[in-house]
Amino acid sequence: MPLRVKCSDGKWYGTAASTVKEAIEQAEAKGLSVIGTVRLPYPCDPRLDPDNPIPSLCWQPDGCMGRTSCPRPICCTN
Numbered sequence: 001m002p003l004r005v006k007c008s009d010g011k012w013y014g015t016a017a018s019t020v021k022e023a024i025e026q027a028e029a030k031g032l033s034v035i036g037t038v039r040l041p042y043p044c045d046p047r048l049d050p051d052n053p054i055p056s057l058c059w060q061p062d063g064c065m066g067r068t069s070c071p072r073p074i075c076c077t078n
Contacts, residue, residue, distance in 0.1 A: 002040045006036040014043045026049050038065045039066060044058040
Protein backbone atom coordinates (compact mmCIF):
# COMPACT_ATOMS: atom_id res chain seq x y z
CA MET A 1 0.00 0.00 0.00
CA PRO A 2 1.23 3.48 -0.77
CA LEU A 3 2.18 5.94 1.94
CA ARG A 4 1.53 9.59 2.63
CA VAL A 5 4.52 11.12 4.36
CA LYS A 6 4.68 14.28 6.49
CA CYS A 7 8.11 15.84 6.09
CA SER A 8 10.24 18.35 7.94
CA ASP A 9 9.01 21.17 5.68
CA GLY A 10 5.52 20.69 7.16
CA LYS A 11 4.02 19.32 3.93
CA TRP A 12 2.43 15.95 3.17
CA TYR A 13 3.79 14.05 0.16
CA GLY A 14 2.48 10.96 -1.56
CA THR A 15 4.69 8.05 -2.50
CA ALA A 16 4.24 4.63 -4.04
CA ALA A 17 6.71 3.28 -1.46
CA SER A 18 5.39 0.15 0.20
CA THR A 19 7.57 0.43 3.31
CA VAL A 20 8.30 3.25 5.71
CA LYS A 21 12.03 2.67 5.14
CA GLU A 22 11.64 3.20 1.39
CA ALA A 23 9.60 6.38 1.96
CA ILE A 24 12.22 7.73 4.38
CA GLU A 25 14.95 7.07 1.79
CA GLN A 26 12.95 8.98 -0.84
CA ALA A 27 12.47 11.94 1.52
CA GLU A 28 16.15 11.98 2.52
CA ALA A 29 17.14 11.99 -1.16
CA LYS A 30 15.25 15.30 -1.42
CA GLY A 31 16.89 16.71 1.73
CA LEU A 32 13.80 16.18 3.91
CA SER A 33 13.28 14.20 7.09
CA VAL A 34 10.10 12.27 7.82
CA ILE A 35 7.94 13.34 10.77
CA GLY A 36 5.14 10.80 10.23
CA THR A 37 3.58 8.37 7.78
CA VAL A 38 0.10 7.08 7.09
CA ARG A 39 -1.23 4.51 4.61
CA LEU A 40 -3.31 5.50 1.58
CA PRO A 41 -5.34 3.36 -0.82
CA TYR A 42 -3.56 5.01 -3.78
CA PRO A 43 -0.59 7.36 -4.25
CA CYS A 44 -1.44 11.08 -4.16
CA ASP A 45 0.13 14.38 -5.22
CA PRO A 46 2.49 16.05 -4.52
CA ARG A 47 4.84 13.09 -4.86
CA LEU A 48 8.24 12.25 -3.41
CA ASP A 49 8.68 9.86 -6.35
CA PRO A 50 7.24 11.69 -9.40
CA ASP A 51 9.07 9.37 -11.82
CA ASN A 52 7.38 6.24 -10.43
CA PRO A 53 5.18 4.55 -13.07
CA ILE A 54 2.30 4.13 -10.59
CA PRO A 55 0.08 7.21 -11.13
CA SER A 56 -1.41 9.40 -8.41
CA LEU A 57 -5.03 8.27 -8.10
CA CYS A 58 -6.07 9.72 -4.74
CA TRP A 59 -7.34 13.29 -5.14
CA GLN A 60 -8.67 13.74 -1.60
CA PRO A 61 -5.96 12.14 0.54
CA ASP A 62 -7.09 13.81 3.80
CA GLY A 63 -10.26 11.70 3.68
CA CYS A 64 -8.44 8.51 2.72
CA MET A 65 -5.51 8.59 5.15
CA GLY A 66 -5.26 5.37 7.11
CA ARG A 67 -7.80 3.57 4.92
CA THR A 68 -7.24 0.57 2.67
CA SER A 69 -9.88 1.65 0.15
CA CYS A 70 -11.54 4.82 -1.06
CA PRO A 71 -14.47 5.76 1.25
CA ARG A 72 -16.46 7.41 -1.54
CA PRO A 73 -19.28 5.49 -3.29
CA ILE A 74 -17.70 6.52 -6.60
CA CYS A 75 -13.95 6.89 -6.30
CA CYS A 76 -12.56 10.28 -7.23
CA THR A 77 -10.51 8.77 -10.06
CA ASN A 78 -13.64 8.02 -12.13
